[in-house]
Amino acid sequence: MRNLLILNTADNIAVALTDLKVGSKIEQDGLEIKVANKIPRGHKIATKNIAKDEGIIKYGERMGHATSNIEIGEHVHTHNVLGDRLSAEQVK
Numbered sequence: 681m682r683n684l685l686i687l688n689t690a691d692n693i694a695v696a697l698t699d700l701k702v703g704s705k706i707e708q709d710g711l712e713i714k715v716a717n718k719i720p721r722g723h724k725i726a727t728k729n730i731a732k733d734e735g736i737i738k739y740g741e742r743m744g745h746a747t748s749n750i751e752i753g754e755h756v757h758t759h760n761v762l763g764d765r766l767s768a769e770q771v772k
Contacts, residue, residue, distance in 0.1 A: 688740035
């Protein structure tokens with residue numbers, strides 16, 4: 681059973697296809713990820729370490745940037761990501 685949906689090989693996140701429990705290990709598509717936080721189905725998980733201010737890549741495109749360091753296996757959501765669209769609107 682697949683636990684993650686990886687939309688593009690350039691992505692640094694994946695979409696959880698099931699609820700992911702803390703400590704569970706995912707081995708899929710050449711990745712080995714230990715889940716660091718409870719991640720609900722449909723939410724994103726880091727497939728690579730992402731530094732603060734680094735781009736969040738989904739569909740092979742930058743969708744936002746990390747507001748803090750995000751380690752592989754961590755939940756990627758509004759608590760640690762700012763969408764580029766929102767950033768641009770705040771600059772105006």
